[in-house]
Amino acid sequence: MTDIQVLKGHIIYTKEKDAFEVHENSYIVIKEGTVRGIHDTLPEVYRYVPVMDYGNALIIPSFIDLHIHAPQYMQMGVGLNLGLIDWLNQYTFKNEAKFEDVAYAKKVYPRFVDALYQNGTLRSCIFATIHKESTRELVKALENKRLSAYVGKVNMNQNAPDELLETTEESIRETMGFIEAIGDSEYVKPIITPRFAPSCTSDLMHQLGQLSHDRSIPIQTHLAETKREIDWVMSLFPDSKNYSHVYKDHQLYGDQKSLMAHTIYLSEDELEMAKNDNIFLVHCPNSNLNLTSGIMPVTTCIDKGLQVGMGSDVGAGHKIGMHHTITSAIQCSKMRHVLNPEERILKESEAFYLATKMNGRFFGKVGSFEEGYLFDALIVKDPDDLIEELTPLERLQRFLYCGGPDSIIGRYLEGCSI
Amino acid sequence: MTDIQVLKGHIIYTKEKDAFEVHENSYIVIKEGTVRGIHDTLPEVYRYVPVMDYGNALIIPSFIDLHIHAPQYMQMGVGLNLGLIDWLNQYTFKNEAKFEDVAYAKKVYPRFVDALYQNGTLRSCIFATIHKESTRELVKALENKRLSAYVGKVNMNQNAPDELLETTEESIRETMGFIEAIGDSEYVKPIITPRFAPSCTSDLMHQLGQLSHDRSIPIQTHLAETKREIDWVMSLFPDSKNYSHVYKDHQLYGDQKSLMAHTIYLSEDELEMAKNDNIFLVHCPNSNLNLTSGIMPVTTCIDKGLQVGMGSDVGAGHKIGMHHTITSAIQCSKMRHVLNPEERILKESEAFYLATKMNGRFFGKVGSFEEGYLFDALIVKDPDDLIEELTPLERLQRFLYCGGPDSIIGRYLEGCSI
Numbered sequence: 001m002t003d004i005q006v007l008k009g010h011i012i013y014t015k016e017k018d019a020f021e022v023h024e025n026s027y028i029v030i031k032e033g034t035v036r037g038i039h040d041t042l043p044e045v046y047r048y049v050p051v052m053d054y055g056n057a058l059i060i061p062s063f064i065d066l067h068i069h070a071p072q073y074m075q076m077g078v079g080l081n082l083g084l085i086d087w088l089n090q091y092t093f094k095n096e097a098k099f100e101d102v103a104y105a106k107k108v109y110p111r112f113v114d115a116l117y118q119n120g121t122l123r124s125c126i127f128a129t130i131h132k133e134s135t136r137e138l139v140k141a142l143e144n145k146r147l148s149a150y151v152g153k154v155n156m157n158q159n160a161p162d163e164l165l166e167t168t169e170e171s172i173r174e175t176m177g178f179i180e181a182i183g184d185s186e187y188v189k190p191i192i193t194p195r196f197a198p199s200c201t202s203d204l205m206h207q208l209g210q211l212s213h214d215r216s217i218p219i220q221t222h223l224a225e226t227k228r229e230i231d232w233v234m235s236l237f238p239d240s241k242n243y244s245h246v247y248k249d250h251q252l253y254g255d256q257k258s259l260m261a262h263t264i265y266l267s268e269d270e271l272e273m274a275k276n277d278n279i280f281l282v283h284c285p286n287s288n289l290n291l292t293s294g295i296m297p298v299t300t301c302i303d304k305g306l307q308v309g310m311g312s313d314v315g316a317g318h319k320i321g322m323h324h325t326i327t328s329a330i331q332c333s334k335m336r337h338v339l340n341p342e343e344r345i346l347k348e349s350e351a352f353y354l355a356t357k358m359n360g361r362f363f364g365k366v367g368s369f370e371e372g373y374l375f376d377a378l379i380v381k382d383p384d385d386l387i388e389e390l391t392p393l394e395r396l397q398r399f400l401y402c403g404g405p406d407s408i409i410g411r412y413l414e415g416c417s418i
Numbered sequence: 419m420t421d422i423q424v425l426k427g428h429i430i431y432t433k434e435k436d437a438f439e440v441h442e443n444s445y446i447v448i449k450e451g452t453v454r455g456i457h458d459t460l461p462e463v464y465r466y467v468p469v470m471d472y473g474n475a476l477i478i479p480s481f482i483d484l485h486i487h488a489p490q491y492m493q494m495g496v497g498l499n500l501g502l503i504d505w506l507n508q509y510t511f512k513n514e515a516k517f518e519d520v521a522y523a524k525k526v527y528p529r530f531v532d533a534l535y536q537n538g539t540l541r542s543c544i545f546a547t548i549h550k551e552s553t554r555e556l557v558k559a560l561e562n563k564r565l566s567a568y569v570g571k572v573n574m575n576q577n578a579p580d581e582l583l584e585t586t587e588e589s590i591r592e593t594m595g596f597i598e599a600i601g602d603s604e605y606v607k608p609i610i611t612p613r614f615a616p617s618c619t620s621d622l623m624h625q626l627g628q629l630s631h632d633r634s635i636p637i638q639t640h641l642a643e644t645k646r647e648i649d650w651v652m653s654l655f656p657d658s659k660n661y662s663h664v665y666k667d668h669q670l671y672g673d674q675k676s677l678m679a680h681t682i683y684l685s686e687d688e689l690e691m692a693k694n695d696n697i698f699l700v701h702c703p704n705s706n707l708n709l710t711s712g713i714m715p716v717t718t719c720i721d722k723g724l725q726v727g728m729g730s731d732v733g734a735g736h737k738i739g740m741h742h743t744i745t746s747a748i749q750c751s752k753m754r755h756v757l758n759p760e761e762r763i764l765k766e767s768e769a770f771y772l773a774t775k776m777n778g779r780f781f782g783k784v785g786s787f788e789e790g791y792l793f794d795a796l797i798v799k800d801p802d803d804l805i806e807e808l809t810p811l812e813r814l815q816r817f818l819y820c821g822g823p824d825s826i827i828g829r830y831l832e833g834c835s836i
Contacts, residue, residue, distance in 0.1 A: 074806045077819025080748075081766045111803045289749040292763065294756050318745070318819040327736070330498075331707040335753060338712050345710065348499045385529045388492045401495025401736040 005030040005415060006046055009054035009379065010392035011038055013061050013369040014353035017302070021369070024392055027051065028059060030375045033415025037371055054410070058380040058395055061367050062411060063322035064359035065116070065124040067220070067261040067282045067311025070138050071096045073112040077318040080290045084226065087291065089161070092315070096129045096154075097163040105134035113141040118405035119321035120378045122413050123148040123363055125220055125259055125311075127193055130154050130166050132174040136181050139188045146418045148363065152193025152220055153178040155208060159198045168204045175211065189217075191259075196222040197233045197246045209251025218257040218362075221247065224270070225262035226293050244270040254279055257362060261311060262287075263301075264294040271304060280309045280362060283354070285328040287313035295332045299344045309359045310351075323400045326351040348397065379410030423448040423833060424464055427472035427797065428810035429456055431479050431787040432771040435720070439787070442810055445469065446477060448793045451833030455789055472828070476798040476813055479785050480829060481740035482777035483534070483542040485638070485679040485700045485729025488556050489514045491530040495736040498708045502644065505709065507579070510733070514547045514572075515581040523552035531559040536823035537739035538796045540831050541566040541781055543638055543677055543729075545611055548572050548584050550592040554599050557606045564836045566781065570611025570638055571596040573626060577616045586622045593629065607635075609677075614640040615651045615664045627669025636675035636780075639665065642688070643680035644711050662688040672697055675780060679729060680705075681719075682712045689722060698727045698780060701772070703746040705731035713750045717762045727777045728769075741818045744769040766815065797828030 011023040029036040029046060042051070072092060079091040098104045116124060126149055128135035135153040142149050155171045156164055179190045192212045194200045212219055224230055224243055233243050240246040244266065247253035254277025263281040266274065274281060283296050301308050312325050333346035360367020366374045380399050390398065399407050411418050429441040447454040447464060460469070490510060497509040516522045534542060544567055546553035553571040560567050573589045574582055597608045610630045612618045630637055642648055642661055651661050658664040662684065665671035672695025681699040684692065692699060701714050719726050730743050751764035778785020784792045798817050808816065817825050829836050
């Protein structure tokens, strides 16, 4: 029984997207960091195991963020009055260029990682910058905080400011160096990160695709965020059938686990490809609103059987907490429904499912409390001024819409309290 | 010089909607609670006046909320998975019915008022419930906290649950009693508050309109939030030309200052009426998204010369801070622009202007730092983890998008620190 833990509280998770599983005043049994079961009465066999009784608090799966830019943490909320290109040039590229100085990374990245931790995002897929040494500082910060992540040293060798351009050879060499440096990290894995098609020559993308294939390393990039971007990509890669094919033709799509962020404007063919190749379409509603990109047709994609995940996309997204991304996704879906009543509205349980179990698929068996899943969890308390008799599910709604770091009183990763 | 105050900091406000006025490291001189002037060097005449030097902090006009439901404070974020009617029946009406018990009002209203204060909303226009004595508790809580507000005892005598129905005679008698009870309050004024047309018989509305006219008391109500609502209203009041006319025909529109919340679906005729009668159209973007109502065409209305204000509409809106309403309005405007590129996007300065100077018009000369305006202000500090060299305007952007109560280190109402 020494490797058994028992927690008690109001346990809520989503096994399926259409409903919450709610276990009030129940016990969750964890063995070697993995969920063994949930019980309303603790089985006799565990009678000598001390119970971590959280009382009235909620026990929910911790959040996972499938798309976030660590170097943009310091620019959240700033410059969103500009269009995309001006925002990139006046803020984003300038910010990322600062990470050539490792000392700067040592200042910013621990703050960024702490913000992930405070907001209950215990696993994430992160874009860093082109700078290998600074990106290693991000890895260190994550390891120090004991958070799980895929981290990508970004690749860019065209269509970018000089200070953010690499040569093809540099880009590949530094990426391989970064992969070596991560080694067998307990918390962080590498992910191949071509910024997006316009940033990378065909040659670079071929080499990255080969690297991904040879080392079985996943991919993350951007896809179909705006119509202008699509037109630009097709002019740069006229031999590819569509934007998704640009990546597929370079072995950067579906050969390994692949995250495609935004995916607002995919054609029917591309949706079919994404389904066949088990691509993760990462919905970033907050960012899409802030940069006036559009709203991804999320429920349509879900109903076609596509894997739809979610991301905060900090810094175009101005909120790092995934509870904000969840409520933003619901609001965006409602807006699509007003304009097109045939499109159904994303349910609360679905939005929660995307940010937990669906996002968790990228990492393995995480994001749910079914037997065999790793116990990643948040313990959530009520606001101090709450006087209503709310049900546990209503409390969860209150947390998603109105909560924040102050609501989170416990964090578990693979059964360890962190 | 005893009635003179001088504050120093980075002073930002909007005199016009199209740009921020930014005075870095400047002095603002206040005499008897009113702005006398802003100077980059303090004039000699004030040399013996001690300066409240706020250093690097921002000094901005405090926020004003033109539409908020105090009794719904405890239900924020809860039940938003339901449509409007179910949300009303399962949550809102049940919550409001609890205020028949004055003891309940004594628990909730101070918490609500404290939340206004914490979030920097120092003036607001508030819907209470039908219950006069509980509404008086709201007035007391505002007076204790020294916040400025118009408070309305709500009127409803049809199409509502029994526990929230008044007779016409009760409704008028209690409203008059409430007005008497407010008396010459230093902080709170009454406002006539028919919930909306479906809630009130023609007879009740006539009497309320007469009361408003006789006592020169402003009006607040809801207008054109959803298309179904409009259809319902026209079936109830077939003799009126349109929904706005229902109010106008009962002297509840334009005779005194009038707040109409939502105004998403106004016809061209109604927009013309609103302009001619100086109506305040109160945009509640967050609520409109949460209840799947639609998005008000804000920039179109502004460009037609209409008075557009803003409201949090707690509890359909899940955020009480007006900085959230500001960013939500910008996001909603961007969404309209994506779908209809001819509609321009609401600028940041405009959104800020709506929540300060435009909203302030309802109260008098507040919401700006021009000479002669009352000094209502917030002192805003940077987040603790900020390491960027941000300009004062960028700091303001960061506060609007990412800030909250923790950012606000000072609050002034009419020159008094509160």
